[in-house]
Amino acid sequence: MQSTSFQRRGPVRQIKGAKRSLYNDSLLISTGVPGIDSIIGGGLPLGTILLVEEDETTCYGDVIERYFIAEGVVNQHRVIIADTIEKPSEILSKLPSIIETNTEADVKEDKNSKPDLKIAWRYENSQKGGGKFVDRPTRFGNYYDLSETMDITGELKPNLEAVDFSDVIDDDKATTLIERLIKLIETPSENASRVLIRRFARPFWGNLCSIDICKFLLKLRNAIRGKPTSILLTIPMHIYEDDSNSIRNFVDFALELNAVRKDKKVAGLADYHGCLRLRKSRSPYSLHTPQPDTSDWAFKQRRTKFVVERMHLPPDLGENASRGKEESDMVSQKKKLEF
Template sequence: MSGGFKKNTRIRAPDVLGTKISVENAQLLVSTGAPEFDNVIGGGLAVGTLLLIEEDRSNSYASLLTRLFLAEGVLVGHPLLVASKDKNIDTLISSLPAEDQTGNVPENSKQVSESSDMKIAWRYQHMPNNSSDRSNRSVQFGHHFDLSRNLVPEVLSSIKLTRWSGGPVKHDKTAEDVLSPEIQTLLESVKNSLAEHNCWVQCNVSGGEPVKQRTVLRMAILSLGSPLWEIKSEKIPVIFYALRAILRASCAVCLVTIPSHFFNAATISRCRQISDYSIQLIPAIHIDGKVNPLLSGQDGLFKINKLPSINTITPYKPATLDLGFKVRRKKFCIEKLQLPPEIAESEEREQDDFVGPKLSQSFGGCGSGSNKNLEF
C-alpha cells in the first residue's frame, strides 16, 4: 500500500548575478550603484520593482543617479535597456563612471590572507575554506565609483545594451485610446529584451532541478513626459501601471525619471503612489549668496516619498528621513542633516523672559486683600 507522503524538497533560491537576499523580507535585491543610497532604502532595490526619481530643473542629480545605476549593472554583467528622447544614449553610456579602486579591498580578504600563515590542527588542514567564498560574493554586490573617471572602451564594448529612442509606429485601433502607438513600441521593446535575456519569471521549478544562473535586466527610462515625448500628463500614470505589470512577472528593475516641474500636483501624486520607490533630489537654493544654514555643506535635500511593502506589512523605515546629499569630485554621498553649532546655541525665547503678575497668597474675600497694588 503506497502512502500519500511526499518528500519535502526545499526550493532553492535562484542564482542571479549581482543580487543578494534581504534579511528582512527574503526579497532579491540589486544595488543602485550608490552604497549609501542602498542603506537608506533597505539594502537595495527589490527585483521586479519600479524606482521613480523626480528631476530638478537642471536634471543634473537625477542624471548622476541614473549613470551610477547603469554603471553598477555593467560591472556585475547585467543587460541594460535605455530609453530616452532627450539625450543621446551613446553619449550617456560613454560617460558612465569607473569603479573606484582605492580603499575598496574587503576586510575579509585581508584577514584571510593574514591568517593563511597560521598553523592549525592537522585534522582541519584539508577542510574547505568558506570565508573566501563569502568575501567574493560580497564584492559582487554594490561598488564605489570614481566620478572623475569613465569606463574604458574595452568595458564599454562588452555591454549588452538595448537602445530605444523612438521607433516605427504601428497603429492599433484597439489600444490607441489607452496608450500612444509610440509607447506601445517601447513596451514591446521591453518584452523582447526580457525574452532575449531569459528574464521572465518561471514558476514551475522543482526542488530537484539544478537552479540555472540568471541575470537581471536593468531598465532606465529618462525624462518620461518631457515635451519631446509628446505625451499628455494624464497618460503618465497609465504607463507606470503597464511597466509595473511587466516588472512583476520578470526578473528586472526599472528606473524612471520624470520632469516634475512640467506636471501638476495630482499627476505627481499618482505617479508616486503607483511606483514602488519614489525619491526627490531638491537642490539647495542660494538667496543673496547665502544658503539655508540647515543645508550648510550639502548640495541639497534627499527626500524619500515612498518605500515599498514587499513580503511584509509595513515598509522599511530608515533611521531618519532628514537626509541631505552632496556630490564631491569622486563620489555621491548621503548624510544625516545636523544643525550647525551657531544655530544650536540660539537665544532664549521671548516668552521665557516674560514674568507674569505676582499673585497674592491670600485667598480671602474682596475686603481681605493684603496686596493692594494690582499689577497688570
C-alpha cells in the same frame, strides 16, 4: 510505503551582484549609491520600480542614472536604456570608473578636510550624518570614481539593449516604449536586467497627461512583477506637481531631488548641494517595508562621488556666540521692564 508530496528543493538561482533582503525573501540589487540603498531598505528589489523625481534646474538625477547603469555593467546585468535624446553610446561614455575600495579615497578626503572644531558635547560622539542610514562603506555593490570614466572595451563590455525611437512620432513614443519594453522584459536572460527610462514625460515624449503616465506605469509594473528586472525611471515632477501623489501610487519607491537654492530646508547648509526626500517606500513582497526614521536627507556631489547623508543642522561652533545672544536678550528684556 506511504507516499508524500514532499519534493527536495532545487538549487537556488544565483544572480551576480544581488543579495537576499533581511526583511523578506526578495532579491536586492544595488542602485550604485550606498546611501540610497540604505534608505530604501538595503537595495532595490527585483521586480520593482524606483522613481527619481528630477529637480527643475539641476542634473543630479543624471548622476544617479550613471551609477545605476555602471553597477549593471560591472555585474554583467542586461542593461536596457530608453531615451529620446541621447544615444546609449553617449550614456555609456559617461559612466564612472569602478574602484576596488574607497579606503584610500576616504583617507585623502580626511586629510583635506577642516581641522577638528570645538562642538557641543551632545554632537561629539555621534556619527557624521547621524544614525544608521548613512553613506557608509558596507560591502554591497561597488564603489565608483566620478572623476574618471569607465573603460567598457575590455572585460566590462556591457550587455546593452536600447529602445529605438527613430521610426516613432512624439505622440506614440510612450505607447511604443511600453510595447517594446514588455517584449524585452519577457525575453529570457541569464542574469538580472536593469531598465533605465530617462526624462520620461517631458514635452518631447508627446502630449502626456497624468492619466497617461499612470496607465503607462501600471502596465510597466505588471510586466516586471516576479521577474528579475528592476527599473529606474526619472520624471520632472514639477510639471505634474498637482498629480504627483497619483503618479507615486504606481511605483514602489519614489525619491525627490531638490537643489539647495530651491529648498528652504537646506538653504542654510553650505556643505550640501540639495535635499533628497523619500516620498514612497513600499515593497510588494512583504506587508512591512523597513522605513528610515526620517524622510529628509541631504546630498552633495564631490569630485569623486555622490554622497547621501542624514540632513542635520550644524551645531553652534562657539560658546561666545550663543552666550552673547543670551546677554543681549536679557538686556533688551530689562529695558522693556524699566519705566
